[in-house]
Amino acid sequence: MTTNVDVLVVGLGPAGSAAAWAAARAGLSVLAIDRKQRIGEPVQCAEFVPRPLSTYTAEPGVLVQHIQGMNSVLPSGDLERSPFQGLMVDRAEFDRSLARRAEAAGARVSTRTRLAWLDGTTARLQVGKRTNSVDWRVLVAADGPHSQVARLLGLPALETVQTRQYTVPLTQACTETDIWLSDLYPGGYGWLFPRGDRANLGLGADRRLTAELRTPLDRLHAHLVACGRVGAECFFRTGGAIPVSGLRERVVAGPVLFAGDAAGLTHPISGAGIAAAVQSGEMAGDAAAAYLGGRASALADYESELREQYGPSLERALSRRAWLAQFWRKRAANDDAVQRRGWIAFKEYFE
Template identity: 45%
Template structure:
């Protein structure tokens, strides 16, 4: 065993050591790196993308509690006061939804700047390619050169398709696929719109205003997401609400199956989407990502300094804060998944089938 372990190190470019290794630098990872560094830990935070930041030209909504993170330059686009949900039978429901729309790229960059300012070592264009959990060693790869990092605690904040989870043999998370178009908005508005019907199997469509532009999106089954978004765009452009031209587009996925069975495995803590912390009904994940990231970073730093109860406390804290909301959302998601066996384009479900979903949207967005 010892000989095999030593042979695995051959050809490595070198070895670093840190108290806390953070994998992924989205909102959860950046928040974790900042919290761990502020707690006095030696932090290395790595990101696989070639550049740091979120999705360029992709405004996103965040609730009021995260507003303080939108104070950095170029982050805040506009305020939001409410939500409007549209149902398959033509019914419409309005509700309060205080928050703001942010430039996601600038938001993520601001969080990463906080990490650097707090003392975290931040690296990008790094592939997390190997993990020896028994020896607390990770293999990082940059430009084809593998490098070993020894850590005391690891925060996995690398998204729904977490490489950390895969390397320790954890199952994949259930996902909802998203597509987004940025288009011109012909009249200002301070509400976000949601569409709920059989046109969006397993999900919904949305419009988020962003100053003079808007983001149209769908979160649903992958097979028909593109077709449904094109239909929504044509519908709104035909009504004169948005422009015909697609200014930019992006796609992705969010976990919608609730929390992982365990949020910590030994000295490895999962946060954000990697922990399954996106809302199963709405797909919203920035708020729980930042909250869980901060808690994971603090717990990892405490664990690294010898507080063995820190990681179990992290699991209890996150479950205590989010389990009930996510469990309720999973129950309320069931009506969204009913159309999965129905062909795209058939008549909408009766209104009563969507009243539950509408109520869930209104309730959950106020959490």
């Protein structure tokens, strides 16, 4: 069976749902698919979003708590507090509320549906044991860090760092995030993000520089248990890949638009990507609508607008990442001055 749609969206993370919503509200026929059984699950996220995303946290169960600041802990143990405000969300509920918004605007949302193959503007979808074909006019690739769309189009894979995270009991509620910067986490950092009476404790690191993440995370966990900050229990374990190589060489390939992690929009230093995913998804949906509405330049405009908006901050992060790379696994990586220059909370990062 073959169906026809104006826009096929692959992936129902924040980028895909935002794209489906924007395209559907413009009156296009939209099919948005995700291979997951339940949107948003399993959660692979520390669940912090910047304040401007509060417009997406109104549905019950999405907002968990407010964050007032960030503590950055340097290798010497010195700590710097910065007014880095934001929100902790329930990421599964956040993703589902965005998908519901897309559905309410008229998009058809289909879970347990995997993009298996692309043949020109025909997509083959695997739904359980069945295979369906969909003819599309614009495709939004919002399929995350290991984009299958990119692979099928023969585009290069993005460089990623690996993460590991435990959800643990928090002994005292708090409104600040903690970040650990040191050579224990080469190419990444450790984090503790409070969410009510629990916290997400995790770390990211470059797998080329560290054999495995379990030992350093268990050590950080044990240290925080000994300090009385968190409990020894672990409610949930997760992890995942974070793109760190910046924007793809092209985020538009013919009638295919890449958005979110699939486009390489995640910040190469902080790993934050939710806000950029929502925004780029919406921009991709709008671009699809403008293009199918007759503005021939709309897809190329998407490429240049995305580069204009995110290029400078991604470029700075990439250059800091490359600069830091020369120090990992050397003594200098545990020099506070080096870490200050490499982390977004310090003025040295922006100098």
